Amino acid sequence: MRILHTADWQVGMRAAHLGDKGERVRLARLESGRRVIDEARREKVDLVVVAGDTFEDNGVDRLKVREVAKILGGAGCPVYLIPGNHDPMTPGSVWEDASWGEFANLHILKESVPVEIAGAVLYPCPVAAGDSKEDPTAWIHAGPEKIAIGIAHGSVENAGYEQVMPIAHNAAALRGLDYLALGHFHSKTLYGDAGGAFRMAYSGTHEPTDFSEHDSGNVLVVEIPNHGAAPQIQTLRTRSLEWLSYRRKIEQPGEMGRLAVELDGLSAPEHTLLKCVLEGTLFGSDHEALGKVMEIVEGRFLFGRAEMERLVPDQGGPDWFKHLPNGYLRDAAQELLAQAGGNPPDAVASAALMEFARLWREAI
Ligand SMILES: [Mn+2]
Known part of the structure; x- marks a missing residue:
């Protein structure tokens, strides 16, 4: 099983501190989004996961929401998205837009329940509203039969500028996951387990948002041979700027x-x-x-x-x-x-x- 892991597109980010250059920076987020999908097709992945904060907030211009749906709709494989703390699953959210229904490959995962797909089970942890002090992955008890992939959004220990939804540093091992795709921290970060395998990671944002980030502007392509095997993680550059x-x-x-x-x-x-x-x-x-x-x-x-x-x-x-x-x-x-x-x-x-x-x- 081969997945492309991305997160934190933050489409609609204002970048007001960049003055008249902000528009160029905003456009780059969509440009690089197209590059993510080009990589998904080139790498022939089985699925794409987007681990939250696809949008800056739920008030983003609906034309931009449609543009993102159209980009992801062209992935040539299923795409699974969870809402993050910037675009939580609330009434009137971006996730209610009709454009998501126009592409058969797009799946918004709105509940914390297992989702069976060909060859694997997904364990999504969508953000419902605001902050929570609970580990969003706590409900997961993955069975031993199939490849188990978690998708969550929050802060592992001290990761991220905003401390939200604490996630255990060994969450993948605790929940029995082969891989835990994380969103929220914009810098690429891989977490190794006691056996030396990397089973959880922040892909980081696909396009940098700040000078303080390190190694942002990438996506991860993760190959999971079978349940229990160590994933092979490859970093692909997607940034425009x-x-x-x-x-x-x-x-x-x-x-x-x-x-x-x-x-x-x-x-x-x-x-x-x-x-x-x-x-x-x-x-x-x-x-x-x-x-x-x-x-x-x-x-x-x-x-x-x-x-x-x-x-x-x-x-x-x-x-x-x-x-x-x-x-x-x-x-x-x-x-x-x-x-x-x-x-x-x-x-x-x-x-x-x-x-x-x-x-x-x-x-x-
Ligand atoms: Mn976030």
Whole structure:
């Protein structure tokens, strides 16, 4: 038995913090959804499971719901979905939309009851409403005859930004499952059992949603030879966009310039969102290179954000200081430098100093 495991499509995610780039990011979620289905067909899987949070919430535009149904409807094999905590099974939910009935291969699993399919039994754990303190897999007692596949949505130990529905770290073993397909945590995570087999996993989201995720933007293809055998798990990349998080501590003059070169060399900037966190020392000779880094971060990528509140100017001051005339210009710059390098460092003064440098370069 060969299954494709995906989750957390979060279609309808607003991505408001990305400003006018949010729309590109929203579209990518559907684009990558099509890629998931392409993989299902290419890998000739027996079924697809979607382990919750297909949608951002139950108020998502119904045109988007229909679009998702159409994408999944083209899988060429049965698709089983459970509602998650973002799109729970409540009156008026996305799961009541008529489009789900238009594709014979789509099955919304609305109850926690075993579902017999060819060659296996599914044990779905749909989210009914809101949060629960109970392990959603607790009802499962899989028999020994057939391949047993659980589908659940919640937090294993500390997995996930929102702690919801706690799932035991050894749930697959406890419930007698060959594989437990999990949703909620957006980063791919595999859980090994005492015998070294991986019987439960978060596939992670098919398309990244945040800079804090690691190894998101994939689906898992899981081969289960027979009941009791260790599953073989393969990771396939489905993401359209790369979310890169750079963190750099500058400790030597010249490092800033090398960072600029590195950022300028990153491939596919039009498909990349970048967060660049700088800390350490801003050396006098590096001010121009910092300007270059800022220009690259903010201009070269689909989206870029630089955080440099923890970058502190060294006491010598930037090289351009020595060209400043005596008087109020020099005094103002010195004062900003002192504040920026104070204890605690003043980020506003740092930014003002940077702006001062830019204006001064333009003026001379
Ligand atoms: Mn969730």
